[in-house]
Amino acid sequence: MDPLKHKIQALADTLVDHPWHNGVTITVHDQMTGKGYNVGAGQLDAKKPYFATGATKLYVTAILMQLVAEGAIALDVPFMSYLDDCRNGCRLCAELHVLDGVDYSHQITVRHLMSHQSGLGDFFIYKHSARSVQHAIAEGIDTGWTFADVIQRTRSHGAICPPGTGRRANYTDTNYHLLGKVIEGVEGKTFAEVFDTRIAKRLGLSSTYVYCDPADRRPLNLMSKANEITIPLSMASFQSDGGVVTTARESMMFLRAFFEGYLFDVPTLLGHCNWRPMFYPSEFGLGLMRLKVPLWMMAPHRWREPWTMFKRVEPLFGQIGLGGTFLFHAPKAGVYVAGTVNQMADPARAVKFLLKTIEATQAHRTAGQYRAATSLSPG
Known part of the structure; x- marks a missing residue:
């Protein structure tokens, strides 16, 4: 050897x-x-x-940069502009980011999400800046959730800071879950379908999905x-x-x-x-x-x-x-x-x-x- x-x-x-x-x-x-x-x-x-x-987030970055190069997405445009729900009145994402009585939801851009600078709380593990890996799945408790659940949990966990502010990158899985919906809104396909076309098939990956x-x-x-x-x-x-x-x-x-x-x-x-x-x-x-x-x-x-x-x-x-x-x-x-x-x-x-x-x-x-x-x- x-x-x-x-x-x-x-x-x-x-x-x-x-x-x-x-x-x-x-x-x-x-x-x-x-x-x-x-x-x-x-x-x-x-x-x-x-x-x-x-x-997975690195794969998402690759897809987003392809869309940026094609002119389908602009980094400094509010992410809600690309969501199907938000094109029809932003019912689902209303008041997603509220801090000290100010609603910053419409100010969150694609760049903010990609750089963990949205100021949003996390729907999954992290609440505000407290770090913990304690979660039900770590105990083997298996539950599913929908996009509506992600939004509701993020809203209930509360915002951390206004978008684009703060010295640190505040990690939250919510950011990349939202970016997946941005990709779906732009492409008119599920994230899995876009991934298969733009990553797996392009590179000849038969076991990546x-x-x-x-x-x-x-x-x-x-x-x-x-x-x-x-x-x-x-x-x-x-x-x-x-x-x-x-x-x-x-x-x-x-x-x-x-x-x-x-x-x-x-x-x-x-x-x-x-x-x-x-x-x-x-x-x-x-x-x-x-x-x-x-x-x-x-x-x-x-x-x-x-x-x-x-x-x-x-x-x-x-x-x-x-x-x-x-x-x-x-x-x-x-x-x-x-x-x-x-x-x-x-x-x-x-x-x-x-x-x-x-x-x-x-x-x-x-x-x-x-x-x-x-x-x-x-x-």
Whole structure:
């Protein structure tokens, strides 16, 4: 086995040995060497479907940027302009964002939603700025919800701040659920149909789709600590804020297409990114997360290789999901990583896993370059 693949496999096997994991998978692409590696452990491999959860938002960003390029959507137009219901009097979304007696609902733009600057509360987990992953689905309680439920819950949870204000990016699944409805309003199709046309078929992805049928048992069940949970009604309700199913192999195909310009103009997206702090050590721009991990956070995981202790961790761009899924590009390191640790309760496990994999890839490349240089030296 290739030394790098052996190293990554060992990292995956270590995770699966823990009772919190029923499967772990990662696909790596080294831009410098052109080599790719597929690793799986437990019930996951590179071709086994899993729930992308929050990483779905990166797919939504790609679709929105396509629509922006086509002139079908403008970033600074109020999102309600694109909703079918709101074209007929805004009955459903009336007073969605009210703060201190002022209704800001009609001031929320597509840009605000994409950058988590809408100021809306969250219909799902986060209420105001309090962070908690305690939710009924974490206990295996399966319930579905409609768009009307999303609106009602968001309204009842209350707004955080006026749209476009605040130093931080205030994460809320509501933002991307609304963006899914924007896409549907513009395209005149369901989000699943748009996704299939603009992402799956365009890239030739046969195992990547929006989860809509609760009877579908293809994706591996998520883990919540040591419990495997079956929540098909909930997963079918997420749609644009967490409902994509994919595989490690196909998520890598999407990730490379995203950053290499096969789906939209990447410089345009990056030019619109006004980075704001979100969950430490992450920042959020326009539909894109930037992860800047400090040295002290990685130090406890480098003690076996002390020569790496003070090596800088380069910024990563992409998205991570509550289910331990990740889609990231490390441009300075020249590495792409995509996969999941399939664990709801501790997303940090995914971050550690992908960072160790990126560092192992860089170390392997450097060692290869050293061996090549040595073999070419005189004598």
